[in-house]
Amino acid sequence: MKLDLASRFADGTATLELGGELDLSTVPEAESTLLELEREPHLETIVLDLRKLEFMDSTGLRFVLAAHARATGSEHRFVVIRGGDTVDRVFRLTLLDERLEFADSPRDLFGDGADA
Amino acid sequence: MDDPAPSPDLGSLEAERSDRLLAERALEREQAALAALAAAGERLEFLADASAILAMSLEVGETLQHLADLTVPRLADWCAVDMVEDDGAIELVAVARVDPSRLDIVREKRRHPVQPDAPRGVANVVRTGRSELLEEMPPEIEEVAKRRPDLVGLLGDLQPRSVMTVPLAAGGRVLGAMTFAFADSGRRYTRADLTLAEDLARRAAVAIENARLYELEREARREGEEARLRLQVLAEAGAAMAASLEVRPALASLTGAAARRICDYSLAYLLGPEGRIVDAVGAHRDPARFGSVERLALATLPDLDSEDDLVAGVLRTGEPMLVPDVTPELRDRVMAPGEQRALALELGFSSVIVAPLLARGRTLGALALVRAGDSPAFDEDDLSFATALAARGGLGVDNARLYAEREYVADTLQRSLLPPVLPEVAGLEVGARYVPASEGTQVGGDFYDVFGADGDHWIAVIGDVVGKGAQAAAMMGLARYTIRTAAIAEGRPSAILQTLNRGILSQTGEQRFCTACCVRLLRSGYGARMTVSVGGHPLPLVLHEDGSIDEVGTPGTVLGVFEDATLADQVVDLSHGDALVTFTDGVTDERDGGEEFGESRLNEVLFSLAGRSAQQIADGVLDAVLGFRTGEPKDDIAILVLKVVP
Numbered sequence: 001m002k003l004d005l006a007s008r009f010a011d012g013t014a015t016l017e018l019g020g021e022l023d024l025s026t027v028p029e030a031e032s033t034l035l036e037l038e039r040e041p042h043l044e045t046i047v048l049d050l051r052k053l054e055f056m057d058s059t060g061l062r063f064v065l066a067a068h069a070r071a072t073g074s075e076h077r078f079v080v081i082r083g084g085d086t087v088d089r090v091f092r093l094t095l096l097d098e099r100l101e102f103a104d105s106p107r108d109l110f111g112d113g114a115d116a
Numbered sequence: 117m118d119d120p121a122p123s124p125d126l127g128s129l130e131a132e133r134s135d136r137l138l139a140e141r142a143l144e145r146e147q148a149a150l151a152a153l154a155a156a157g158e159r160l161e162f163l164a165d166a167s168a169i170l171a172m173s174l175e176v177g178e179t180l181q182h183l184a185d186l187t188v189p190r191l192a193d194w195c196a197v198d199m200v201e202d203d204g205a206i207e208l209v210a211v212a213r214v215d216p217s218r219l220d221i222v223r224e225k226r227r228h229p230v231q232p233d234a235p236r237g238v239a240n241v242v243r244t245g246r247s248e249l250l251e252e253m254p255p256e257i258e259e260v261a262k263r264r265p266d267l268v269g270l271l272g273d274l275q276p277r278s279v280m281t282v283p284l285a286a287g288g289r290v291l292g293a294m295t296f297a298f299a300d301s302g303r304r305y306t307r308a309d310l311t312l313a314e315d316l317a318r319r320a321a322v323a324i325e326n327a328r329l330y331e332l333e334r335e336a337r338r339e340g341e342e343a344r345l346r347l348q349v350l351a352e353a354g355a356a357m358a359a360s361l362e363v364r365p366a367l368a369s370l371t372g373a374a375a376r377r378i379c380d381y382s383l384a385y386l387l388g389p390e391g392r393i394v395d396a397v398g399a400h401r402d403p404a405r406f407g408s409v410e411r412l413a414l415a416t417l418p419d420l421d422s423e424d425d426l427v428a429g430v431l432r433t434g435e436p437m438l439v440p441d442v443t444p445e446l447r448d449r450v451m452a453p454g455e456q457r458a459l460a461l462e463l464g465f466s467s468v469i470v471a472p473l474l475a476r477g478r479t480l481g482a483l484a485l486v487r488a489g490d491s492p493a494f495d496e497d498d499l500s501f502a503t504a505l506a507a508r509g510g511l512g513v514d515n516a517r518l519y520a521e522r523e524y525v526a527d528t529l530q531r532s533l534l535p536p537v538l539p540e541v542a543g544l545e546v547g548a549r550y551v552p553a554s555e556g557t558q559v560g561g562d563f564y565d566v567f568g569a570d571g572d573h574w575i576a577v578i579g580d581v582v583g584k585g586a587q588a589a590a591m592m593g594l595a596r597y598t599i600r601t602a603a604i605a606e607g608r609p610s611a612i613l614q615t616l617n618r619g620i621l622s623q624t625g626e627q628r629f630c631t632a633c634c635v636r637l638l639r640s641g642y643g644a645r646m647t648v649s650v651g652g653h654p655l656p657l658v659l660h661e662d663g664s665i666d667e668v669g670t671p672g673t674v675l676g677v678f679e680d681a682t683l684a685d686q687v688v689d690l691s692h693g694d695a696l697v698t699f700t701d702g703v704t705d706e707r708d709g710g711e712e713f714g715e716s717r718l719n720e721v722l723f724s725l726a727g728r729s730a731q732q733i734a735d736g737v738l739d740a741v742l743g744f745r746t747g748e749p750k751d752d753i754a755i756l757v758l759k760v761v762p
Contacts, residue, residue, distance in 0.1 A: 024750055055712065057705045057751060058582045058631070065629060065677055086712070094631065094652035094674035095682055 003029060004052070007037050012044035015106070019052030022060035030063055038070065046071050047109065050083030056090050068100060079103055176324055177209050183320055184212035184294075191313065192296035193303075194276075198238045199284070199292035206238060206292070214301075238281055241293040247282045249310045278304045282313045286321035294320070311742050318551065363516045364397060370483065370509040371399035378498060379485040381405070381463060383413045384473070384509065385427055386481040393417040393427075393481075405463065412459040416452035424449045426470045427482045434479050436471035436503045440493040464488020469499055471506035475514035483509055538566050541574055543639040545695075545759040547730030549738040551702075551752065562700045562754035563592050569603045572638055575612070578698040578756045579632030579653065594619060595630055609634035609649035610683040613675060617651065617683075620676030629676040633669065633698050637758065643691040644760045649683050651675040654701055657718075659733065661693035663726035665719055668696075695733055695759035697722060702753035706741045713744050730759040 003026035004019035014037040022030060038046065048064060050056070064080065071078035079101045082088055091097045103109050180197045187195040197210040234240060241248055253276060276297035284292040294317050298305065367384040374382035381400040388394030396417060398409035418427040430437050439446070447465045451457040467487040473480045483506040487494060494502075538546045546566055564578040577599050581592045595616060602615035612634050620630055631652035638645050648656060652674025658666045672683040690696065699718075706713040721740040725733045734755045741753060 055705075055707070058580060058701055059751075061674070062582045062629065065674075093654060093671055095671055096652075096674060098682070099673065099678060 002026060005030060005033050007033055009037065009040045009043075012042050013047060013109075014038065014040055014043055014045070015047040015049055017049040017052065019054075021055040022053055022063065023055065023057045024059045027059050027063045031066075034063075034067055043076060045077040045079065045109070047079045047081060047106065049081040049106065050087050051081055051105075053083045053087050056083070056087045058090075061090055061094065061096075064100075065096075077101070079109060081106060179323065180210040180320070181212070183316075184210045187294075187296060187316070188212045189214050189301070191309065191316075193299040193301050194297050196295045196297075197284075197292065198242070198295070200242055200290065206242060209292070238293045238295060241281045241283050242290050245283045245285055245290045247310060247314055248280065249305060249307070250279045251304050251306070253277055253279070275299055277302065280305045280310050280313055282310070282317040284317050284321040284324065286318075286325035289325075291321055291324055293317075307743070311739070315551070315742070363513055364395065366512040366516045367395075367397045367481075367509070368399065370505070370512060371397055374483065374485055374502075374505060375399040375401045378501060378505075379469075379494075380488045380491055381409045381486050383409065383484040383486070384481060385413075385418060385431075385484070386473075386513070387431065387479065392420060400463070408459055408463055412456060412463060415454070415456040415459065426450055426468065427484060430470040430472050430482050431479055434472050434474070436469065436499060436506070438494055438496070438499045439468045440495070442466055442468055467491070467493040469494050469502045471499075471502045473506050473510035473513055475510035480510050480513045480517075482506075539568065541566070541568075543761060544574065544637070544644070545730035545757075545761050546576075547732070547734040547757040547759070548755060549734040550754045551738065551742070561592070561752035562702065563596060564698075564754055564756045565596055565599065566756070566758075567600060567603070569636065570607070573607075574637045575599070575603045575609075576635045576637065576696075576698070576756060576758055577612075577632060578700060578754060579630055580700045580702075580752070580754075581630045582628060591620065591623065591628060591630065594623065595632070599632075599634065607636065608685050609636050609647055610672070610685045613649050613651045613672070613683050614681060617673075617675045617678075617681040621679065623676075629674050631674055631701075635696065635698070635758070637696075639760070643689065643694060646688045646690055646696065648686050648688060651681060651683055654699060654704060656696055656698040657722065658688065658690065659695045659697055659722045659726060660691075661727050663723045665722055690760045692760055692762050693727070695730060695757055697733060697737070698756045698758075699737070700752060700754045702751040703737065703741055703755060705751060706745050706753065707750075708744050713741055717744070730757040733757045733759070 002020055003022055004017075006017040006019075008015050016030070016034050016037055018030060020026070034046075034048075046067065048067065068078050080091075081103050088097070091100070091102075180199075184195045184197055192212075194211070194213040196208060196212075198206050199209045201207050236248065240246075276299050278298040279295065281293050281295045283290050284294060294313065296305070296309075296313055363386065367386065371382040371384050379401075381398060383396060383398045385393050386395040394417075396413035398406075398413035400406050400409045418425045418431075420428045420431060422428050426437060426439070442465055447460060448457060451460045451465070463486075465486055465488060469485045471483050471485075473483055483502065485494070485498075485502050538548055548564060550562060550564070562578070562580050564576075566574065566576045569575045579595055581595060598616045598619040599612055602612040606612050606615060613632060616630065616632065620628075629652070631654075633648065633650045633653040633656055635649075635656070636647045648669040649672060650656070650669040651672045653672075655667045655669045655671065658668055660666075668688045669686050670684040673681040675681060704713055704715055704718060717740070718737065721737055722733070725736040728736065734757045737755050738753065
């Protein structure tokens with residue numbers, strides 16, 4: 001099983017959808033796709049959609065943290081759309097669930113003040 | 117049938133049957149566990165023998181021969197080791213056989229070089245880095261054998277019937293392959309044998325790689341010495357200090373050469389990293405007065421802020437200085453009152469040159485040359501010679517420092533490859549296993565350590581550095597060092613991990629982080645009191661003698677990412693027989709296809725290991741994880757077990 005990637009950009013929001021397995025062998029691919037996406041002009045928000053991700057190890061976590069660090073550095077909002085329990089466990093174990101912004105679905109992203 | 121005795125009611129019959137069934141199952145389990153234990157014990161003994169061989173610093177070929185000898189007959193009727201040469205050719209380097217008198221036959225068979233594109237066998241294993249297991253020789257091989265009766269004749273009873281070939285891989289490179297064969301003994305290889313062979317090959321490969329690094333290091337040293345020999349042609353004096361690879365002896369050679377050739381005595385001063393003089397050496401033309409010069413050098417180290425001090429002036433400007441005739445007033449001004457002034461008077465101090473020790477544009481210290489009594493005053497020629505000599509001195513110091521740095525880097529890398537020797541702790545069994553990842557693209561990885569802290573406390577730590585390259589390796593060194601140091605000042609594991617968090621954050625560069633579990637443990641009459649803190653790491657488990665398992669600790673923030681890490685301490689009392697099992701995510705994340713080993717499998721394995729020793733528990737977990745996977749381990753796997761024993 002490999003990593004599936006789908007990226008899109010609309011209204012200042014860059015979304016990278018990850019499916020399958022994010023580990024040592026697939027992180028480079030995800031990294032280069034995301035870096036490409038981060039070059040979009042008028043970028044405001046970066047969204048990592050992990051709902052279809054089935055597995056993530058510590059190198060995958062490193063990818064998420066590096067993306068978060070870049071986003072913080074360039075003052076972009078950084079949101080992770082929660083994955084399944086296996087993936088979410090990694091965030092819970094590292095207490096990153098308290099440190100990163102999480103959403104359950106893309107619709108919840110702009111919930112503050114806007115319509116659901 | 118007419119028996120008046122009350123017939124047992126169906127319920128109790130059912131219960132009895134299920135009791136018996138349970139008892140039978142328990143017996144089966146027990147027997148299986150005993151067999152597994154015996155097998156594990158045998159493997160352990162075997163691997164211990166192998167590790168002992170690998171730990172001896174022999175030449176690579178010799179080591180591999182010892183290793184091949186060890187495998188026969190326990191693991192093979194014959195065993196061959198092939199290595200990939202620099203030009204890509206595959207060479208047979210070691211071979212062992214049950215009957216050593218017939219070794220030449222194995223060699224004969226392999227006289228023809230291995231075809232690198234062969235679809236099977238050593239070439240394929242070297243090319244792909246994947247093991248091969250042929251439980252039974254396939255029929256087409258028999259066909260080949262029929263077509264090549266010469267080969268069959270040659271092989272005789274050596275003809276392999278079951279073969280496994282495993283890669284010797286370390287640091288992401290395949291160095292060669294080991295082939296194990298059962299021939300006339302009729303035995304057949306199983307997956308378990310393959311796991312053992314792979315484990316053995318992995319250890320061997322790491323040892324070979326270490327030996328190779330060591331060789332490179334020695335070669336570099338030889339090259340450095342050659343460069344310095346060229347310097348000797350340029351200036352005899354310059355070479356004298358080159359014999360030494362440490363700063364102080366290098367400076368002693370420099371002052372020695374100067375004192376023999378150009379002055380009565382000579383002093384050298386060394387600048388430390390903070391821009392202060394940190395050391396000084398001295399030499400006298402007359403060996404009997406060496407001690408006096410040494411004392412003069414060290415009595416008072418020059419104060420760099422002093423306007424009067426000659427050495428300070430040279431260090432400030434980077435320019436050499438000549439004072440042909442030193443007046444008594446100047447002498448008293450530059451020499452500190454007391455011992456230094458008295459020694460200068462005793463040794464004489466009539467003409468002086470001070471030149472900077474320069475290397476790569478930096479001033480590393482200063483060389484002072486002194487003439488005394490009736491000796492002629494220094495002139496401009498002496499000044500240029502002294503300047504050239506000091507330049508050689510600067511190079512020598514720089515070389516010695518570079519060498520020390522390289523030693524440090526090599527040492528750090530090596531230590532990051534080799535797990536530490538675990539201490540003997542009274543009332544505690546310590547068991548550990550570590551398997552590095554097969555893909556060496558990420559240097560760094562898992563580490564563990566157990567050491568004594570204040571009083572009777574013990575600190576155990578296990579962690580995982582996630583990052584790339586030498587920086588990650590350096591971070592592993594940083595983590596170990598920081599934890600050991602922090603443990604002196606800090607009692608609570610959470611405070612130790614906070615220190616590590618800050619330590620990693622203070623390093624700049626590539627995004628990386630570390631997860632760790634730190635445990636402080638104190639033995640007591642009933643068992644042990646343990647304080648656990650966890651930073652982003654899998655929570656440790658306590659395995660009780662009855663097989664029940666508790667997760668302990670509170671999840672804490674991953675280390676090295678946030679300034680304000682959330683870390684908690686949890687106090688847990690352990691009874692005799694309780695085992696604390698700590699591990700890295702390589703254990704739970706190991707996968708078979710899409711499925712990971714996971715916590716439930718870990719719990720099952722631990723249940724079956726209840727009551728075993730700490731080392732047996734670590735071995736059992738590792739065997740289960742390695743047996744579960746299909747490919748090579750992708751991540752480091754580390755397991756550290758502490759068991760409280762009476």
